[in-house]
Amino acid sequence: MTLAADEIKVCCAAAYASTAARLLLGDSFHPGGAGLTARLGRALRVGPGDLVVDVACGPGTSALQLARETGCEVIGIDLAPPTDPADEPRVRFVRGDAEALPLGDEGVEGALCECALCTFPDKQAAARELARVLRPGARLALSDLTARTGQLPDSLTSLQAWVACIADARPLEEIAALLELAGLVVEATETHDGALAALLDRIEARLKVAALLDPQGVARGGELVSEARRALDRGLLGYGVVIARRP
Ligand SMILES: C[S@@+](CC[C@H](N)C(=O)[O-])C[C@H]1O[C@@H](n2cnc3c(N)ncnc32)[C@H](O)[C@@H]1O
Numbered sequence: 001m002t003l004a005a006d007e008i009k010v011c012c013a014a015a016y017a018s019t020a021a022r023l024l025l026g027d028s029f030h031p032g033g034a035g036l037t038a039r040l041g042r043a044l045r046v047g048p049g050d051l052v053v054d055v056a057c058g059p060g061t062s063a064l065q066l067a068r069e070t071g072c073e074v075i076g077i078d079l080a081p082p083t084d085p086a087d088e089p090r091v092r093f094v095r096g097d098a099e100a101l102p103l104g105d106e107g108v109e110g111a112l113c114e115c116a117l118c119t120f121p122d123k124q125a126a127a128r129e130l131a132r133v134l135r136p137g138a139r140l141a142l143s144d145l146t147a148r149t150g151q152l153p154d155s156l157t158s159l160q161a162w163v164a165c166i167a168d169a170r171p172l173e174e175i176a177a178l179l180e181l182a183g184l185v186v187e188a189t190e191t192h193d194g195a196l197a198a199l200l201d202r203i204e205a206r207l208k209v210a211a212l213l214d215p216q217g218v219a220r221g222g223e224l225v226s227e228a229r230r231a232l233d234r235g236l237l238g239y240g241v242v243i244a245r246r247p
Contacts, residue, residue, distance in 0.1 A: 003121075003162060005121035005122065005161055007145070007159070008119070008121050008130070008159065008162055009079055009097070009121065009207075011159060011162075011163050012079060012119050012163050013078075013079040013080040014080075015163045016029060016058055016080055017080040017081060022059070023206065023210070024203050024206050024207070024210075024221075025199075027059060028058075028059070028061045029058040029059065029114075029115060030058075030062075030112055030115035030143060030199075031034055031113040031115065031143075031145075031192065031195035031196045031198065031199040031239045032143065032192055032195035032199075032239065033195075034061075034065055034147070035091070035168075036114075036143060036192060036195060036241070037061075037062045037065050037066070037112075037114065038065070038069060039241075040076060040141035040142075040143060040241065040243075041065070041066045041069055041070055041141070041143045043139065043141045043188070043203075043243045044066075044070070044109075044110035044112065044139050044141050045073060046070050046072040046109050046110045046113075047070055047071055047140065048070075048071035048072065049071075049072070049073075050070075050072040050073070050109035050110060051072065051073045051074075051084065051107070051109055051110075052066060052070075052072050052073070052074050052108060052109060052110040052111065052112060053074070053075050053076075053101070053103060053108045053110075053111050053112070053128075054066065054074055054075070054076040054077070054099065054111075054112045054113075054114075055075060055077055055098050055104070055111060055112070055113040055116065055121070055129075055130065056077070056078055056079070056098050056113060056114075056116030056120075057076030057077060057078045057083075057093065058078060058080075058116075059112075060076050060083040060091070060093055062112060062114055063075075063076035063091050063093070064091055065089050066112060067088055067090040067091045067171075068088070071090075072090070072109070072110070073090045073091070074090065074091045074092075075092055075093075075094060075103070075108075076091065076092070076093045076094070077093075077094050077095070077096040077098070077101060077102065077103075078093070078096070079096070079097060079098075080095070081095060081114065082094060082095055083185060091134070096183060098113075098116065098120050098126045098129060098130075099109050099120060099121075099122050099125040099126050099129060100125075100129065101129045101130075101132075101133055104133070105132055105133065106132075106133070106134065106135045106136065106140040106218055107133055107135070108133050108134060108135065108138065109135055109138045110134075110138055110139055110140075110141070111130050111133065111134055111138070111139075111140045111141070112140075112141050112142075112246065113130065113140065113141075113142045113143075113144075113196070114142070114143045114144075115143060115144055115165055116144070116165075117142065117144045117153075117167070117170075117175065118144050118145045118147075118165045118166070118168055118169040118170070119162065119163065119165060121168075122172070123168075123178055123219075124139075124178060124182070125163075126179065127178045127179050127181065127182035127184075128182045128183075130136065130142075130179070130182065130184070131179070131182040131183045131184050131233045131246060134184075135246065136246055137245065137246065137247075138246055139187075139243060139244065139245045139246075140179065140184060140226055140242075140243070140244045140245075140246075141241070141242075141243055142179075142241065142242045142243075142244070143167075143192070143198070143239065143240065143241045143242075144169065144170075144175060144177070144239070144240060144242075145165040145166060145169035145237065145239060146169055146170065146171055146172045146175070146191075146237070146238040146239060146240045147166065147169035147170065147171065147231075147236060147237050147238075148171060148235070148236045149170060149171060149174070151236050152167070152231060152236055152237075153227060153230075153231070154221070155158065155224075155227045156173050156224075156227050156231060160163070160220070160224060160236070161224060164224060164228075166224075166228055166231075172189055172191065172238075172240035172242070173189075175240070175242055176189055176242050179242060179244045180244075183246065183247070184244035184245060184246055184247075185244060185245050185246075185247050186242060186243070186244045187243045187244060187245055188241075188242070188243040189240060189241065190240060190241040191238055191239070191241075192238075192239045192240060192241060193232065193238040193239055195236060195239050196237065196239040197229075197232060200225055200228060200229050200232065203225050204222075204229075207221055207222050207225065241242050
């Protein structure tokens with residue numbers, strides 16, 4: 001299935017800014033929640049006075065957590081309209097595209113990107129942008145859905161599945177190679193498939209409650225989650241982390 005980049009971006013921004021996303025996903029829109037974000041924050045090795053960009057920050061929960069846990073300043077960037085100003089002076093939110101970041105060269109001491117590369121139509125452009133904005137020696141901490149390219153069932157290749165982070169997810173090695181090609185040095189990769197299983201459990205439980213109110217409305221979402229669960233059980237889907245440094 002060939003999908004237009006602009007259509008994907010518009011759908012992503014609308015879907016993740018919706019009330020339904022909040023209801024299904026909660027405050028953080030990635031597997032592993034605050035625990036995995038804390039792990040990525042430590043990997044960045046940033047502290048007070050450092051500026052970190054959270055690329056595709058979604059509701060901004062991780063940006064706030066990072067600022068509070070490390071003392072750094074965070075600029076959260078997302079295609080969706082900025083979140084309400086947070087009660088945290090070290091964090092600000094800006095609207096922008098990960099494939100053309102509204103930041104100068106070598107302007108940040110760290111970059112976070114959680115569960116979002118899978119949704120970008122031009123992943124190489126986004127990897128180049130992440131490398132461009134990092135100061136030499138600064139790190140990127142990225143987590144993302146992983147998938148065995150070309151092996152997902154047709155039901156997981158739709159626009160809806162793309163927006164749900166599945167259809168264009170890549171193998172962890174491919175994500176690492178993409179970042180290396182952009183000029184970063186990969187320091188570590190980790191698999192966290194259990195975090196994806198836990199997120200699917202949570203979404204299924206919330207869908208069951210929502211189905212009491214709107215059975216037809218949630219049926220399609222339920223099918224997608226069931227397919228994703230089957231793919232995870234077969235080893236076709238997973239969740240992974242890459243830590244990389246700009247030399
Ligand atoms: C699964 S959510 C993850 C949000 C956040 N990183 C988190 O973990 O809570 C994916 C996010 O990517 C954003 N997004 C998708 N494509 C984007 C792009 N090209 N540039 C910036 N943000 C984008 C969506 O609007 C959405 O907020």
